Amino acid sequence: MDSGFTPQIAVDVSVPGVQVPHAYVKDGQIVLNIHPQAVHQLELGDSAIMFSARFGGKSEPVIVPVQAVLAIYARENGRGISFQPGEDGSTPPPASEAGAPASGGAPQKKGAHLRRGK
Numbered sequence: 001m002d003s004g005f006t007p008q009i010a011v012d013v014s015v016p017g018v019q020v021p022h023a024y025v026k027d028g029q030i031v032l033n034i035h036p037q038a039v040h041q042l043e044l045g046d047s048a049i050m051f052s053a054r055f056g057g058k059s060e061p062v063i064v065p066v067q068a069v070l071a072i073y074a075r076e077n078g079r080g081i082s083f084q085p086g087e088d089g090s091t092p093p094p095a096s097e098a099g100a101p102a103s104g105g106a107p108q109k110k111g112a113h114l115r116r117g118k
Contacts, residue, residue, distance in 0.1 A: 005074035006035050009049070010082075015068035017048070021055045029070065032062065 001007060011030050013020060020030050032053070036042060039051040040059070049064040073080025 005076050008033050008073055008075050009069050010071040011064050012068045012070050015065055017065040018068050019063040021060050024055055
């Protein structure tokens with residue numbers, strides 16, 4: 001955000017405790033815009049990221065355990081950091097379900113799933 005970029009996180013929705021609107025999940029993942037103007041009551045905790053956001057005009061609660069975060073990157077240029085499943089000490093999911101981007105690369109750029117309400 002300091003550079004004027006939009007922070008996004010790629011999330012593995014198969015991790016226990018993930019709470020997101022499943023209509024916006026694609027290939028077992030969801031990309032979430034976590035810019036403070038796009039979310040409400042953003043809490044970046046030690047164990048989870050929590051906020052509420054509008055999906056299709058409806059406010060929804062979002063809970064993302066930190067072990068479910070696959071990548072954090074800027075929407076505008078795709079630069080950021082990706083995590084291998086299990087880096088936090090948890091058991092990694094099977095390779096066919098991991099869906100993590102290649103080490104060092106950002107996930108493919110996708111359209112924003114969160115929109116700022118007027």
